[in-house]
Amino acid sequence: MLKTLGILAAGIAVAFGFGLLVDNAVPPFWALIVNLCGVSIILAVSLNVINGLTGQFSLGHAGFMAIGAYVSAYFTTTLRYFDPEVAKYVSQQPLFDGVWGFAPALLVGGLAAALAGLLVGIPTLRLKGDYLAIATLGFGEIVAILLTNFKQVGGSKGLTGIPSYADTSWIYAFVAICIAFSLFFQRSTFGRALIAIRENELAAEVMGIRTARMKVMAFVYGAFFAGLAGGLYAHLFQTINPGNFNFMKSVEVVVMLVLGGLGSLTGAIVGAIILTVLPEALRDLEREIALPGFRMALYALILILMMIFRPQGIFGQRELSLKLLRRILPGGRK
Amino acid sequence: MRKALALVLVCLALAVFFAGCGSKIGPGYDEKEVYIGLFVSTSGEIATFGTDTKNGVELAVEEINKAGGINGKQIKLIAYDTASKADEGKTAATKLATQDGVLVSMGAVASGISLAAAPEFQKYGIPMVSPSSTNPTVTQVGDHIFRICYLDDFQGGACAVFASKDLKAKKAAILQNQDDAYSTGLADFFEAKFKALGGEVVAKESYKKGASDFKTQVTNIKGKSPEVIFVPCYYNDVALIAKEFRAQDVTVPLLGGDGWESDKLIPSAGSALEGSYFGNHYSQEDDNPKVKKFVEAYKAKYGNVPSSLAALGYDVVYVVKEGIEKAGDFDRKKIRDALAGLKAFDGVTGKFDIDENRDARKPISMLKIEGERFAPVRQIKPEEVQ
Numbered sequence: 001m002l003k004t005l006g007i008l009a010a011g012i013a014v015a016f017g018f019g020l021l022v023d024n025a026v027p028p029f030w031a032l033i034v035n036l037c038g039v040s041i042i043l044a045v046s047l048n049v050i051n052g053l054t055g056q057f058s059l060g061h062a063g064f065m066a067i068g069a070y071v072s073a074y075f076t077t078t079l080r081y082f083d084p085e086v087a088k089y090v091s092q093q094p095l096f097d098g099v100w101g102f103a104p105a106l107l108v109g110g111l112a113a114a115l116a117g118l119l120v121g122i123p124t125l126r127l128k129g130d131y132l133a134i135a136t137l138g139f140g141e142i143v144a145i146l147l148t149n150f151k152q153v154g155g156s157k158g159l160t161g162i163p164s165y166a167d168t169s170w171i172y173a174f175v176a177i178c179i180a181f182s183l184f185f186q187r188s189t190f191g192r193a194l195i196a197i198r199e200n201e202l203a204a205e206v207m208g209i210r211t212a213r214m215k216v217m218a219f220v221y222g223a224f225f226a227g228l229a230g231g232l233y234a235h236l237f238q239t240i241n242p243g244n245f246n247f248m249k250s251v252e253v254v255v256m257l258v259l260g261g262l263g264s265l266t267g268a269i270v271g272a273i274i275l276t277v278l279p280e281a282l283r284d285l286e287r288e289i290a291l292p293g294f295r296m297a298l299y300a301l302i303l304i305l306m307m308i309f310r311p312q313g314i315f316g317q318r319e320l321s322l323k324l325l326r327r328i329l330p331g332g333r334k
Numbered sequence: 335m336r337k338a339l340a341l342v343l344v345c346l347a348l349a350v351f352f353a354g355c356g357s358k359i360g361p362g363y364d365e366k367e368v369y370i371g372l373f374v375s376t377s378g379e380i381a382t383f384g385t386d387t388k389n390g391v392e393l394a395v396e397e398i399n400k401a402g403g404i405n406g407k408q409i410k411l412i413a414y415d416t417a418s419k420a421d422e423g424k425t426a427a428t429k430l431a432t433q434d435g436v437l438v439s440m441g442a443v444a445s446g447i448s449l450a451a452a453p454e455f456q457k458y459g460i461p462m463v464s465p466s467s468t469n470p471t472v473t474q475v476g477d478h479i480f481r482i483c484y485l486d487d488f489q490g491g492a493c494a495v496f497a498s499k500d501l502k503a504k505k506a507a508i509l510q511n512q513d514d515a516y517s518t519g520l521a522d523f524f525e526a527k528f529k530a531l532g533g534e535v536v537a538k539e540s541y542k543k544g545a546s547d548f549k550t551q552v553t554n555i556k557g558k559s560p561e562v563i564f565v566p567c568y569y570n571d572v573a574l575i576a577k578e579f580r581a582q583d584v585t586v587p588l589l590g591g592d593g594w595e596s597d598k599l600i601p602s603a604g605s606a607l608e609g610s611y612f613g614n615h616y617s618q619e620d621d622n623p624k625v626k627k628f629v630e631a632y633k634a635k636y637g638n639v640p641s642s643l644a645a646l647g648y649d650v651v652y653v654v655k656e657g658i659e660k661a662g663d664f665d666r667k668k669i670r671d672a673l674a675g676l677k678a679f680d681g682v683t684g685k686f687d688i689d690e691n692r693d694a695r696k697p698i699s700m701l702k703i704e705g706e707r708f709a710p711v712r713q714i715k716p717e718e719v720q
Contacts, residue, residue: 028432032425148513156515160449160471237424239449244420280425283414293377296417 004184011176019169031168033280038171039233040272042178044256045265046225049182051254052263052317053191054218055198057129060120060136061226061253063143064113066245068227069234070153072109073162076101076235102165106174106231113227114220116143121219125212140250147242158241159234166235174232178225182265185221194218198263259306261313266320271313278302359458360435363664367410368403370395370654371430371439373451374647378418383443383643387465388413389636390647391440397631398651404658409651412436420450427451431458437664438463438657440650443643445469452479461670463653465646468516473692480673480692482653482683483615483646486516489591490523490566491719492698493613497524497562497589498531500700500711501611505536507560509551509575511567513543520566520591527719536560545571548578556584564589569596573603580606587611595642600706608705613698615642616683617710620699628682642683649681684713 022031043061050058124135148156185191193214196204205211234240252275260271278299286295306313362369372391374384395409403409412434414426423442430436431454439455439462442448448467455462456476464472464481473479497503506528511517525535536558539551552575555563565575565588572594579588587610594612618629618639628648632640640648656679658664660672676688686696697713 029425029428032428036421036425145513156513157469157471158446158449160475164453237420237450238453239420239446241420241446241449243446279417279422280429283426283429286415287413293381293415295415296377 004180007183008177008180011180012173015172015176016169018172019167022168033277035166035168035171035236037273037276038168038175039229039236040253040256040276041175041269042225042229042232043253044260044268044272045178045182046222046229047253048257048263048265048268049185049194049218050222051257052268053186053194053198054215056125056215056218057133058136058219058222059133059247059250059254060138060140060143061222062245062247062249063136063140064117064223064226065230065233065249066140066143066147066240066242067116068106068109068113068230069240069245070109070147070159070230071112071227072105072231073159073234073240074153075105075108076165077159077162099165102170102235106228109231110224110227113230114224117220117223118216121216121223125215125219137247137250140245140247144242144246147245154241156242158239158244160239162234162238162240164235164238166232171232171236174228178228179265179269181225186265190214190217255303258313259303261315261317263317264313264315264319267313267315267318270315270320359432359460361664362435362437362460362666363407366408368405368407368658368664369410369412369434369436370651371434371436371441372411372413373416373423373426373430373439373441373447374413374443375418375447376415380418380444383466384415384418386641386643387443387647390632390640390644390649391465391651393628393632393635393644394648394651398655404655405662405664407664416442416447418444418447420446423447423450424454427454427462431455431460436460437666438654438669440465440654442467445472448472449475452476455479459666459670461657461666461673463650463657463673465650466643470693477674477692478670480653480688482650482681482686482688482694482696484696484698485693486519486591487523488716488719489613489698490520491527492700492714493520493564493566493589493591494524494527494531494533495714495718496611496613496700497564498528498533501562501587501589503533503561505534505558505560505562507537507539507555507558507563508535509539509541509548509555509563509565509567511543511571512540514567516593517566521564524564524566541571546574548575552578552582552584555579556582561586562589563587566591566593568593569599570602573599573606576603576606576610592642595708597639597641600703607703610703611700611711612703612708613700613714614708615699616645617699617701618708619710620682622682624680625682645682649683652681653679 022034047061050056120139124132127135147153153159193209196209197211197214201211256271256275257268259274260267279295282295282298374387375381376384376388395411399408412430416422416426430439439460441464442451443466445467448464449472452462452472452475456478459478461478466483467481468483468486470485473481497506508521508525510521528535537555539554541548541551563586565572572590576588590612592614595614629640632644657669657673661668674688674692679686684697686694689695695716697715699713700711701708702711
């Protein structure tokens with residue numbers, strides 16, 4: 001426990017140092033990519049708890065992200081509307097003002113997403129495999145449709161004018177928190193129980209693990225961090241609409257996991273970084289050869305090749321650690 | 335401890351690596367060329383819109399460069415795909431602003447993508463001109479954000495004026511897609527204006543996104559016997575709705591907005607839309623020599639008739655050109671001021687001013703469907719709608 005807290009504190013300190021460096025020394029375009037990577041890492045690492053560790057197939061991560069994004073933005077934004085009818089419903093002053101209002105707003109967003117995770121998790125986690133995937137997919141769609149029909153949050157136009165609070169330090173502080181928690185969880189009784197459920201649910205139940213409760217807890221945990229990621233996303237992009245959180249967003253996060261290796265924490269991080277950087281890195285190439293759509297085709301091709309030659313993902317279920325590096329590098333100690 | 339140290343070292347190494355790249359944005363031109371950015375979605379869901387826009391833009395750039403460029407400099411078009419995703423709107427905008435250092439930028443079609451990109455251009459003081467984002471909040475992002483298309487409130491109002499004054503209708507019905515902000519927005523503005531002109535909206539029916547059966551709504555509307563039916567929807571729904579009206583022997587004209595424009599509209603609706611009207615950004619059959627020249631050049635280059643989005647893409651380049659020429663200098667601040675004061679710009683989508691909200695004040699072309707043709711009826715000017 002003490003060690004985990006130490007790692008957490010060190011992680012946050014490194015994040016703030018990293019943030020200072022990125023803000024001052026990195027060109028804005030690459031700084032934005034670094035920030036986007038941070039949001040993707042939180043999404044992938046939190047989904048890894050549900051899809052990787054527990055072995056449940058959730059396709060609703062964008063729904064939780066949307067809840068976190070909308071709720072936190074609702075608290076930090078001076079809501080201005082084109083439609084005077086709507087202006088009646090909303091506060092003209094942000095409820096949580098200033099950068100220091102950002103942390104509580106994010107927290108409320110995360111908690112709202114966690115609550116949604118609880119409400120959705122209890123009935124749906126009785127389902128298995130494809131059925132769970134379909135139910136969570138349905139949940140994501142419901143969130144998007146509800147947001148489209150709520151005039152109070154701008155309907156299909158979405159929210160604009162969200163303050164730009166999420167800088168590198170903030171994002172990577174949460175990345176550090178998310179990773180530290182996941183590390184701790186993987187090695188705790190809770191994490192071991194989740195892995196037992198993944199490997200054989202019946203055997204886990206026989207061993208005295210309350211599988212239904214464990215699965216719901218994993219779901220709520222994943223939803224909470226997805227909500228945080230959504231809040232960071234909203235305050236990074238300064239504008240959100242229901243279309244940002246559609247089915248494709250959920251799929252993107254699942255693909256990050258599958259690419260990195262389902263069940264591997266470092267795999268989730270590496271997958272998130274690759275899939276965020278790749279489309280941007282290919283941008284110049286696409287412009288050079290003047291073939292529109294080439295970037296997306298190449299991106300798909302890389303995924304297909306990956307699935308053919310390494311279906312378990314880059315890391316499989318292994319973790320990248322100094323020990324593994326030593327084993328792989330030539331001349332290293334065994 | 336060793337791990338933490340390693341992390342800090344990695345951070346330092348990264349910082350040193352990136353520090354070499356520098357972070358000041360460029361002037362936006364060199365001795366020979368002026369850099370102009372474009373970000374539209376040429377892949378993903380709305381790829382057809384982005385591709386049409388890009389075709390129009392490229393045609394205009396080619397013409398301008400052939401004629402000697404802008405103030406003696408050739409245009410270097412730097413175009414990025416935004417893959418129909420708002421995230422990519424922001425990354426493309428940041429890249430255009432900070433890596434490529436464009437002088438002015440153009441884009442996007444979808445309002446969601448324009449909204450994600452606009453704060454970046456605003457932050458770096460680079461003028462951004464959107465060819466076709468209709469959401470009012472786009473230009474509210476800041477004083478460097480412009481647009482050259484009309485807004486949905488004007489479009490809905492203009493259709494009401496047309497229904498009341500040209501079609502002499504006293505009773506109108508509305509059929510809207512309740513899940514689409516474009517559709518409900520147009521419907522609301524139509525209703526308000528039509529009532530203000532002394533008309534009566536006898537029925538307002540809604541359907542859900544993806545619906546294919548309109549029997550109930552059509553029967554309800556038929557019972558109220560309106561003289562015109564306003565259908566502010568996209569062409570695929572419009573074709574099905576028109577067929578249902580004709581199947582139930584409702585023969586009054588239908589009326590709609592720019593969502594109707596598509597070369598697939600007539601093939602899928604058949605004769606059901608004969609004699610109906612819709613408002614559009616321009617008419618392909620306009621007698622204006624400027625429009626004729628554009629339509630011919632576009633056909634020669636791409637083999638099809640240019641859509642409104644292509645026409646707006648073509649105009650946006652000329653708007654940027656006029657802005658730079660009026661400024662007399664390749665200075666972003668001066669160009670912004672010139673764009674903000676742009677008056678009587680003469681483009682293929684009509685003659686227009688940029689107003690104090692940095693939006694275009696321009697006419698709408700009302701078209702009548704005659705066989706396979708979209709025949710121009712008349713233009714409705716902004717003054718008529720206010």
